[in-house]
Each structure stands twice: as C-alpha cells, then as structure tokens.
Amino acid sequence: MRTLATLALALSLVAAPALAADKPDTVRITYVSAPFNVPSIVMREKGYLDEAFAAHGIKVESPEITSGAQQTQAIAAGEIDIASVLGGTSAILARANGVDLKVISAYARSPKAYFLMTRADGPAAIADLKGKKIAGPKGTVLNQLLLAALASQGLTLDDVEYINMDLPTARAALLAGQVDVATLAGNNAVMVEQAGGKVLTGGEGFIKPTNVIAARAKFLEEHPDLVEAYFAAHRKALGFIAEHPQEALEIAAKEQKISVEEAARQMPLYDFAPAMTDADIANLGADQTFMVESGMMPKDNVIDIKADLVAPSAFTIK
Known part of the structure; x- marks a missing residue:
C-alpha cells in the first residue's frame, strides 16, 4: 500500500506540470460593440473580463472583429477562442461548412x-x-x-x-x-x-434574429473553467445593467457616440437573457430554412441546430 501511495504521488507530481502547460497564457475573445451590445460595452468599460481571467493568471486579447464571417474564419483558424457576439446565421453557415464551433449561450434577441x-x-x-x-x-x-x-x-x-x-x-x-x-x-x-x-x-415580421456567443469546440472541451470565467464577467455586466441602468446607458451612449436619450430608445429593443430556449432553436431552424430557400446555403449542408450547433450547457447558463 505504501509503495502504491508513493507511486501515485510521484505520478501526480509528473502530471502536474503537463496540465499547467496546457493552460493558455492568453485567451482571445472578440469585442463587438455594434449594433447596441450593452453587456459587451459595460464589460470592457468596467474591466470585468480582464478581472475574471486575471484570477486564472491569463491575459485577455479582444480583437474588434465585427463581421460574422470573419469571426467564424478566425475560430476555424484557431485565432480566437470565443466569438462574443455572433449572428445566428453566421454560426449556422460556419458549422454547416465544417467549422468546429459551439454556441454556448444566446447574446441578444432584437428583431x-x-x-x-x-x-x-x-x-x-x-x-x-x-x-x-x-x-x-x-x-x-x-x-x-x-x-x-x-x-x-x-x-x-x-x-x-x-x-x-x-x-x-x-x-x-x-x-x-x-x-x-x-x-x-x-x-x-x-x-x-x-x-x-x-x-x-x-426587421419585425421578416426576421426573428438570435445573436449568440460561440466558442471553438476544442476550447470549450479543454477549458470549461475558462468559458465559465467568461460568463462570470458577462453575468457581472448584466447585473450592473440591471442595478445601474442610467450609468449603463451613459457608458453605452459614449461608446456608440449617441445621446443618452437615443441610447434609452435603443435599450428596449433588446433581450439580453443568456439562456438558450426552445424558441431560439426554432428561430435558428427557421433561419436555416430561409437560407436554403434563398440560395445562401446548399440543402446538403443542413445541420441539426440543437444537436450539431448548440452546447447542452447553453440551455442552463445564467
């Protein structure tokens, strides 16, 4: 028994450096402020993202990539780990074309x-x-x-x-x-x-858009703790918006270069609840059907939205 315990301790000491080496020095998360992404704007202004990852000894890079296609290309190339705001159509097209990404939560609904x-x-x-x-x-x-x-x-x-x-x-x-x-x-x-x-x-009557947050599937698989660190910052931003709505509007207005009054007009147009719902899946499915019918996507590339695109954890995220 003593020999086995000694062996187990030795193995753990050997394994520990390898596990530590797997932890990235930097996590790359896109920053997208438009059209009116208040949680992202507040998260940056308040430093919540840097704070969340500093606890893991990791730096954050936040490239400003607004194009959905460019974000998914960067995921495919391993150049970013999390696409913080991605159109549902962009996520579907990327996954249908073989990009290994997973939707990890909703970002906003705003027809x-x-x-x-x-x-x-x-x-x-x-x-x-x-x-x-x-x-x-x-x-x-x-x-x-x-x-x-x-x-x-x-x-x-x-x-x-x-x-x-x-x-x-x-x-x-x-x-x-x-x-x-x-x-x-x-x-x-x-x-x-x-x-x-x-x-x-x-858009009302024509589209039911669900913008999402997506991650490289491998990053999600290997670093669930870092994905959770991202959501800790995201939840903190949502909490700040709920508790300090006027200050959040002022922060967003400054970033968007509009008046606080205009920001106040924009805010009710968005639902930032992060948990994915069956309605979101239905809307994404309708988006995919529309893309096929309009020639944006080959019929042979159709995916199962819930099984192929959305991580199970996306339905329970808070």
Whole structure:
C-alpha cells in the first residue's frame, strides 16, 4: 500500500506540470460593440473580463472583429477562442461548412433593431428597390432581412445591386448618395435618421434574429473553467445593467457616440437573457430554412441546430 501511495504521488507530481502547460497564457475573445451590445460595452468599460481571467493568471486579447464571417474564419483558424457576439446565421453557415464551433449561450434577441434605411428622397416602398444599389454586410442578420424584404415583393438579390460594406461604410455611402439603401442597426441607423433619412422597413415580421456567443469546440472541451470565467464577467455586466441602468446607458451612449436619450430608445429593443430556449432553436431552424430557400446555403449542408450547433450547457447558463 505504501509503495502504491508513493507511486501515485510521484505520478501526480509528473502530471502536474503537463496540465499547467496546457493552460493558455492568453485567451482571445472578440469585442463587438455594434449594433447596441450593452453587456459587451459595460464589460470592457468596467474591466470585468480582464478581472475574471486575471484570477486564472491569463491575459485577455479582444480583437474588434465585427463581421460574422470573419469571426467564424478566425475560430476555424484557431485565432480566437470565443466569438462574443455572433449572428445566428453566421454560426449556422460556419458549422454547416465544417467549422468546429459551439454556441454556448444566446447574446441578444432584437428583431426591432434592424432596418433598411434610405434618404428622405429615396425609395418609398420595398417594391421600389428593383434596380437599386443597396449596401450592407453580407452573411449577417441584415443580409437576411434584405432577402426576406425582397422576397415579400417577389424580388431576389438578382433584382438589386447588393454591395458588401460594413455598417459605418454603408451609412456613409447612403448619406453621400452613393447607394440608395443601406441595411443598418444601432447607432448607424440613428445617425441616418438624425441626418434626415428614414426607415424603409424594420426587421419585425421578416426576421426573428438570435445573436449568440460561440466558442471553438476544442476550447470549450479543454477549458470549461475558462468559458465559465467568461460568463462570470458577462453575468457581472448584466447585473450592473440591471442595478445601474442610467450609468449603463451613459457608458453605452459614449461608446456608440449617441445621446443618452437615443441610447434609452435603443435599450428596449433588446433581450439580453443568456439562456438558450426552445424558441431560439426554432428561430435558428427557421433561419436555416430561409437560407436554403434563398440560395445562401446548399440543402446538403443542413445541420441539426440543437444537436450539431448548440452546447447542452447553453440551455442552463445564467
């Protein structure tokens, strides 16, 4: 017995350095503030993320990658560990194309926060979009809104000139008269309205977007404690928003470069509850069906949303 105990102790001492070596020195988590990602904005301003990982002796890098496609490409390349705000459509497309990622929670639900915007003298109705120049980020919820709006009038992307641009560039192009319509959200939509532009249509009735938080599947498997560290910071940010709503609005308004009053108008458009629900799964399933029907995704690539994409822990996260 004594020999076995000595052997077990020796093995544990040998194994300990190897386990420690597995712990990364740095965790890479994207920072996405737009369209109106208040939890992320508060988390950064208050230093909650750095604080949570400092307890593990780990530094955090927060690259600002706003494109869903670029975030999933970075996950595929092992360049980021957690995509903090990812459109559901981007997560589905990535997983369908073999990217080994898992949705670890919801981020926000906000159909009322997405818009097709135009200038005061722009198209008056969706039916008027045929032949028009439309700018916005491809492979996103806004891309899906455009497709759904066009489909409601028997139109497709082939009937318009669709130009891939990020949100600030699309807004600038619209206000400069270089395009007829821009797909916008958050402060970019507010700025167009302040400049005299108008909403052609919103997302309600066309889309039921669920933005999510996703992680490299291997990172989730090997470092569940670090994923939990991320959620400790996320929960702390949600708690701050609930306990100090005015200060949270001021922080968000400053980051978004809008007034506190405009921030207050934006806030009710978002549901930031993190636990995934059956309704979220149904919405993501509907998103996938729409992408197949609209030609954004081959039918052969269809995945089982709940089994293939979403981690079981996403339904119990708090």
